[in-house]
Amino acid sequence: MGRAPCCDKANVKRGPWSPEEDAVLKSYLEKHGTGGNWIALPLKAGLKRCGKSCRLRWLNYLRPDIKHGGFTEEEDNIILALYNNIGSRWSVIASHLPGRTDNDVKNYWNTKLKKKLMVPCSSNSSSIAPPTQPPLLSSSTSSISYIKEETGLQNYSDFHHHDQLFMPPGFGFVPSEFMQFPAPVEGYSPADASSSSVTMENSSSSSSGYFKWSSSGGVGSVDDVLLSELGFGSSFSEFLGGYGYSEIKMEENMGAPCHSPFLDTSLSYS
């Protein structure tokens, strides 16, 4: 048996709130507060609304400390950092942004921020310069092997499901321009990668996943080599500072248009 609905849906008004309803709710809450019971509130306040609807309206719109309008770059970075640490726990993320609601953050993420991160590599508007060198996968450095040794992860799906995060609280996340995959380099093709002695295994047909790497003693030379191999260059490494962990989320429309050996499932690494 399902649980009883919180209100009689046939006898409550739904849809957009009128200015009059807003005024009634605001006035009531300013005088009496919630009384600890949102369900009973509409009756007391004289509103033909569901208690949950009143709660939502107040929390997301009428509260005096609500901040409306565009998000700042600082807020973007906070959202990115938290999202990459804890995922879509919007209320937790919103609690780090004074005046923002979980609904606001969620909408902002879904409509703008997510897209901002997924600028196709082929876009000419990309603010990151293409790497001057194609991503090298040299056997001499064997970074992929190193990562596997360090993390115990053996293949793509292991990486994907590895859920350990060491990013410290307050650590600003990677700026969006660095979240892109290396832009395609003229003359580079996946065949170049397969010709190196680091072979790639056909790890997954999935178009998205996480590549993560870590080193126990902070970012060291091997990480720098890897970052270089990925085409990020030193600035990305510098951004990581002394922290030994980061991640790149790869999604189809972020990287698929690019010739990246990490997205070419016809290749594999072992």
Place this chain on the structure above:
DNA sequence: AAGGACTCCAACCGCCCCACC
């Protein structure tokens, strides 16, 4: 100018958690 496509966001839905009885 029109209408189809797309974007944005307020609001709803339904599930889970937990306090209370």
Place this chain on the structure above:
DNA sequence: AGGTGGGGCGGTTGGAGTCCT
């Protein structure tokens, strides 16, 4: 200890506004 119900949350939807062709 178990049931109940309110609060809180994340996912989704609907529709108004805007853009594009």
